[in-house]
Amino acid sequence: MTTPTLPNTRLWSDKAKSLSPYVPGEQPKHANLCKLNTNENPFAPSPKAIAAMRAVLDDEAVLRLYPEPESDALRQALADFHGLDIDEVFVGNGSDEVLALVFASFFLKPQPLLTPDIGYSFYPVYADTFGVELQKIPLNADFCIDINDYQAPCGGIIIANPNAPTGVLLSLADIETLARRHSDSVVVIDEAYIDYADDVAAASAVSLIRKYDNLVVTQTFSKSRALAGLRVGMAFANPSLIAALSAMKNSFNSYPLDRVAQAGAAASIADGEYFEQKRLEVIALRAALVNDLNELGFKVLPSSANFVFAAPNHHTLSAKDVFEKLREQGVIVRHWQKERISEYLRITVGTAEQNARLIQVLTQIL
Amino acid sequence: MTTPTLPNTRLWSDKAKSLSPYVPGEQPKHANLCKLNTNENPFAPSPKAIAAMRAVLDDEAVLRLYPEPESDALRQALADFHGLDIDEVFVGNGSDEVLALVFASFFLKPQPLLTPDIGYSFYPVYADTFGVELQKIPLNADFCIDINDYQAPCGGIIIANPNAPTGVLLSLADIETLARRHSDSVVVIDEAYIDYADDVAAASAVSLIRKYDNLVVTQTFSKSRALAGLRVGMAFANPSLIAALSAMKNSFNSYPLDRVAQAGAAASIADGEYFEQKRLEVIALRAALVNDLNELGFKVLPSSANFVFAAPNHHTLSAKDVFEKLREQGVIVRHWQKERISEYLRITVGTAEQNARLIQVLTQIL
Numbered sequence: 136m137t138t139p140t141l142p143n144t145r146l147w148s149d150k151a152k153s154l155s156p157y158v159p160g161e162q163p164k165h166a167n168l169c170k171l172n173t174n175e176n177p178f179a180p181s182p183k184a185i186a187a188m189r190a191v192l193d194d195e196a197v198l199r200l201y202p203e204p205e206s207d208a209l210r211q212a213l214a215d216f217h218g219l220d221i222d223e224v225f226v227g228n229g230s231d232e233v234l235a236l237v238f239a240s241f242f243l244k245p246q247p248l249l250t251p252d253i254g255y256s257f258y259p260v261y262a263d264t265f266g267v268e269l270q271k272i273p274l275n276a277d278f279c280i281d282i283n284d285y286q287a288p289c290g291g292i293i294i295a296n297p298n299a300p301t302g303v304l305l306s307l308a309d310i311e312t313l314a315r316r317h318s319d320s321v322v323v324i325d326e327a328y329i330d331y332a333d334d335v336a337a338a339s340a341v342s343l344i345r346k347y348d349n350l351v352v353t354q355t356f357s358k359s360r361a362l363a364g365l366r367v368g369m370a371f372a373n374p375s376l377i378a379a380l381s382a383m384k385n386s387f388n389s390y391p392l393d394r395v396a397q398a399g400a401a402a403s404i405a406d407g408e409y410f411e412q413k414r415l416e417v418i419a420l421r422a423a424l425v426n427d428l429n430e431l432g433f434k435v436l437p438s439s440a441n442f443v444f445a446a447p448n449h450h451t452l453s454a455k456d457v458f459e460k461l462r463e464q465g466v467i468v469r470h471w472q473k474e475r476i477s478e479y480l481r482i483t484v485g486t487a488e489q490n491a492r493l494i495q496v497l498t499q500i501l
Numbered sequence: 502m503t504t505p506t507l508p509n510t511r512l513w514s515d516k517a518k519s520l521s522p523y524v525p526g527e528q529p530k531h532a533n534l535c536k537l538n539t540n541e542n543p544f545a546p547s548p549k550a551i552a553a554m555r556a557v558l559d560d561e562a563v564l565r566l567y568p569e570p571e572s573d574a575l576r577q578a579l580a581d582f583h584g585l586d587i588d589e590v591f592v593g594n595g596s597d598e599v600l601a602l603v604f605a606s607f608f609l610k611p612q613p614l615l616t617p618d619i620g621y622s623f624y625p626v627y628a629d630t631f632g633v634e635l636q637k638i639p640l641n642a643d644f645c646i647d648i649n650d651y652q653a654p655c656g657g658i659i660i661a662n663p664n665a666p667t668g669v670l671l672s673l674a675d676i677e678t679l680a681r682r683h684s685d686s687v688v689v690i691d692e693a694y695i696d697y698a699d700d701v702a703a704a705s706a707v708s709l710i711r712k713y714d715n716l717v718v719t720q721t722f723s724k725s726r727a728l729a730g731l732r733v734g735m736a737f738a739n740p741s742l743i744a745a746l747s748a749m750k751n752s753f754n755s756y757p758l759d760r761v762a763q764a765g766a767a768a769s770i771a772d773g774e775y776f777e778q779k780r781l782e783v784i785a786l787r788a789a790l791v792n793d794l795n796e797l798g799f800k801v802l803p804s805s806a807n808f809v810f811a812a813p814n815h816h817t818l819s820a821k822d823v824f825e826k827l828r829e830q831g832v833i834v835r836h837w838q839k840e841r842i843s844e845y846l847r848i849t850v851g852t853a854e855q856n857a858r859l860i861q862v863l864t865q866i867l
Contacts, residue, residue, distance in 0.1 A: 146745075156751030199730065200729055243515065365760070388597045
């Protein structure tokens, strides 16, 4: 939205005045850019998902009607996929909305919420929005989470796994330890990128939600499902926690998912074969990209995501310089001018052609 | 969502424990019901809207990408329709989401928010959610708003116009007086049903937003645009107020509108001819329905909406009895067991066939 540089805030609530809104990665309106900045899937969504959405549009009587408010068919599809019951599944308008409801439902506590100092940059924004005190725990020197740093009494824990923007994976054993140690707080594992772990089954905490009634796992259709344009996210947890999310949702917006989105997402989940094939292709593309970046002298963190976090390690050019020079050549990646990570670029794994263009331009620059 | 009767709230925030969520009108899953309970449009959306949504699905490269976060094309279409600038327009995931952001942006004030005692039943829920003190001002005996009852110092005013569930319209002159008298508070006119006023131009407060910098007008695609299944709502106001909504949105969920919804809504707005034709058809159907209900002895409030609020006035059957007997015959309307309105039914204006079925069943019952 075109925000005036200095809006007149006379009529704003104090809360509105105090906000520091999230700044999403740029969505450039020009074509022909090599867009490697927002971790979208290089491949199209499942053709079955597209067909299901077309079917909604083909029934001219249907869009005039409200959607099913609790997205039952979609939640059932997700439950079936993970071997869960429908009351262990929550869905929302992108995992960003799901996370917002998570903050409001579980983290408004007297003790602070613990989260890594480097993580998804929306978490501090949510904390601001909902008045949650946030305590940032530094990642170690390798950008890994040491769970022994999370021993303080807390009102909750939230960790992106694999972490963003590093791509580094925390082991399921460590997650289990966190959930066990903090049994009176809600531990949220934000698995936006989990499907790009080599062994998803061994990496995802969804398998733990029946064992730990304080564990919430969030996921999204925006990455591995190639449906960022559709806005669907989900959470898996004990029915008591799902009931809290549901109550919060119905105190905010009863119908967050439109009919097209519900149908498309459910059909995507049902198409396991396409999903697995494209997931493995991205993992292979990532391996090739890491290899190429290493050859150019980049230091690349071990990634379990569809992006890599890579430091140019150049003797004269900073990461910011490289970011800007890439941009001049029409290749967009992401860079944060923030402590500890300013020498890194976050680069989405693109198609083979996109990755080749990136490497070609980098070769010119460096 | 299947909420357990008594969920274990051990890990819920106090806020989550204190909620009284909104209960939307039933979305029955069985076909062949005469569904006159949630004020949906009896007609299909514009064929041009459907075509625009199909075009999104035809481009297989596009849904994998995030949508434009500020919905610029849609906001521009709305600005063009109303003769406004894009920075006077905000859009969200249904007007319910827009209203939630309005509450958080403007009504968190030391003084109470004023609203009619009978109005959209989501307002008290939002007040709860965001910790806004609500002061309900009784409608007069004719279910009209007397603006002289709104003279107390306040932190804001919100009024549905036409009001829900009464359908009664407040004049633009009265709205102007409210905005002028309360120049230091935000006055919100929720125009979900305004397009069913006989003379929309003379009824809608959108024409006043440049005159009163404290006036916010919300509307929706769910009623007159026949896109309840798509979840798109909007607000019109001074750019400073739009900037607050935008900041609040970006502190909660950056991408509330998916690509299909943005495209469909924008194309719907551009199809003025279809819109006007269907709008007038619903108004004509409403007149016929009111006539038929009057003949059956109903007292019907004057409606500027696509529903009527009607009291059976029966000597032995209560409104609740009639509601239940209609339901037994597969005709679903809405009834609230609440003070002042328990003797009324809210009946959506359906197709000629649906209205005939309603009248036929009522004739049997009464």
